[in-house]
Amino acid sequence: MPSEASMKAVLQAYLDNFNAGNLDGLTGLFADDAIVEDPVGAPAHNGKAEIRAFYEDAMKNGAILSLSAPIRGSHGNAAAMAFEAKVGPLTIRIVDVMTFNAAGKITSMKAYFGPEDFIQV
Amino acid sequence: MPSEASMKAVLQAYLDNFNAGNLDGLTGLFADDAIVEDPVGAPAHNGKAEIRAFYEDAMKNGAILSLSAPIRGSHGNAAAMAFEAKVGPLTIRIVDVMTFNAAGKITSMKAYFGPEDFIQV
Secondary structure, eight states: OOOOOOOHHHHHHHHHHHHHHHHHHHHEEEEEEEEEEEBBBBBOOOHHHHHEEEEHHHHTTOEEOOOOOOOBBOSSSEEEEEEEEEEEEEEEEEOOOOEEEETTTTEEEEEEEOOGEEEEE | OOOOHHHHHHHHHHHHHHHHOHHHHHHTTTEEEEEEEEEEBBOEOOOOOOOOHHHHHHHHHTTEEEESOOBBSSSSEEEEEEEEEEETTEEEEEEEEEOOOTTSSSEEEEOOOOOGGGEOO
């Protein structure tokens, strides 16, 4: 199981790579067979090729991600964070939960936000 | 599937009932066969009797819970929130994820916090 600090560092790297438009850096955080459900309730993206395509699209929106509160760890192989995605005048309020393999790669990501979490500011 | 607003209302009621020491109100939010994993990585509490005993114990600490950011919904049967539990000079940073049945009762709760999320302020 990766350390709590290393899982939190991956969540921070996720935000940083997304904001930098670094698609290789971002997808490199995931295990080859990872599953991304973003948002929870929508069909999942399975495996690195689908995940890369998903983030390539997502980055085109020019969203900037910022933490709403410090990243949380767990007593298991998971970590979570509340953050906001700002796209122009729109803010989306999100909680991400990620699980990890022994090598410290993300094995699953679930993004919790609903239609009412889109805020016009 | 319960509405996003009703799931968020249950998460708020969870905080409010906990802070009020209302054990009946709190456990009434859960389905009879709910599972509580608090924290993630520790053995789960299965079913309402175990859940009630868990919260009866937890309330004895006199923790006060407060949101770190607005509650998030999802496009499925889940909602999530980042919050803090203050116990005297200690603050625990937590993300809770809850899932719901069609009747709007909590079927699972997972609390994400690790040893490094205990902050002395």
